[in-house]
Amino acid sequence: MKRFLLSFFFSLLGFVLIAQIPDGYYDGAAGLKGKALKTALYNIIKGHTTYPYTSSSTDVWDILKETDRDTANPDNVILLYTGRSVNAAQEYNNGKGWSREHVWAKSRGDFDTDPPAGTDAHNLRPADISVNSARSNRWFDSCTVKVYDDGVFTGSYTSTTRWVWQPRKEVKGDVARMIFYMATRYEGENGEPDLQLIDYLPADVDTREPLFAMLHTLLRWSEEDPVDAFERHRNDVVYSYQHNRNPFIDHPEYVQLIWGDTTATAIPHYAEANFSVYPNPVSDVLHFSGQVPAVKYLYSLQGELLKTTAADRIDMQSLPDGLYFVLVKDEKGTVLKKQKVVKTAR
Numbered sequence: 001m002k003r004f005l006l007s008f009f010f011s012l013l014g015f016v017l018i019a020q021i022p023d024g025y026y027d028g029a030a031g032l033k034g035k036a037l038k039t040a041l042y043n044i045i046k047g048h049t050t051y052p053y054t055s056s057s058t059d060v061w062d063i064l065k066e067t068d069r070d071t072a073n074p075d076n077v078i079l080l081y082t083g084r085s086v087n088a089a090q091e092y093n094n095g096k097g098w099s100r101e102h103v104w105a106k107s108r109g110d111f112d113t114d115p116p117a118g119t120d121a122h123n124l125r126p127a128d129i130s131v132n133s134a135r136s137n138r139w140f141d142s143c144t145v146k147v148y149d150d151g152v153f154t155g156s157y158t159s160t161t162r163w164v165w166q167p168r169k170e171v172k173g174d175v176a177r178m179i180f181y182m183a184t185r186y187e188g189e190n191g192e193p194d195l196q197l198i199d200y201l202p203a204d205v206d207t208r209e210p211l212f213a214m215l216h217t218l219l220r221w222s223e224e225d226p227v228d229a230f231e232r233h234r235n236d237v238v239y240s241y242q243h244n245r246n247p248f249i250d251h252p253e254y255v256q257l258i259w260g261d262t263t264a265t266a267i268p269h270y271a272e273a274n275f276s277v278y279p280n281p282v283s284d285v286l287h288f289s290g291q292v293p294a295v296k297y298l299y300s301l302q303g304e305l306l307k308t309t310a311a312d313r314i315d316m317q318s319l320p321d322g323l324y325f326v327l328v329k330d331e332k333g334t335v336l337k338k339q340k341v342v343k344t345a346r
Contacts, residue, residue, distance in 0.1 A: 021250050033257040041184050041247045048244035050115035061091050063121045063241050067234045080125035081167055082154045101127035104182040105137035109193035109210035117193055121238045122181050122246050138165035139213040142303035163205040173225030176218040177248040200329055222255050277326055281342040286314045292330050299325040316343050
């Protein structure tokens, strides 16, 4: 592929110089929140300049060599899920180089590598080929099984029971903001996918529906890992090619303004009023009662999913004493109840 180097100016300054957001770029979003803000941002960032996935002219390989360049070694790129620095010129190289990871998996909406969604550099990052394969199209959520590559812990986690992935802590927020971008940029117009964030795990892990989970986890990750200089620089470089920006890097507060109430206040009043979790504190069995079918999720306060059930009870006897978090959702994934539960000894 054609190789593009950063200008001498940016090579010298690295991340010290951060380009300014164009004057007036977000004026159309001023004072808005919720769906209105999301629509305004879509109108600002839609219709970006596209590039081919693979070409003898400028393609996404070339863009990623600039967006994810290792400033300590300008010939290398930093890989998303491991943080390794590898030779940027090794584009796949028969499986010996690096690959291009679609953070919002391209199967979730079935857009493959076709522009605009499939070649959108705001959704693409360099990745280890083997680790990228292990991630596959897993949803993002908290999990505890360490991912190793060539015998070395990558910093990422997966699960043996659920189709989920947790990136290393240094890029949790990066991943979340990329997902928020995709859910905002693609609204189903002009033949583009209509990408939707959900707060449940679909039963069919092979679904090609334009859905991605888990919203409440991504919201937490965006707070745990704030925007840094690498992301800002990356946003500037993508903008120089595509002429659109990731609003959630420029304005992290937009995340809460759009989705912050999704898992808290956007709860049907009939459901909240008629759904109860008891006893609390609990020593053995936690009971649920309500007027609609629901799935119950029990989390540790660290965000690890411990139990999932459609039954009206969760056995807590084997769990250590302490605080837990219960999330109840209906069959469509609407959150019916959120509650902290105290587990105590008899």
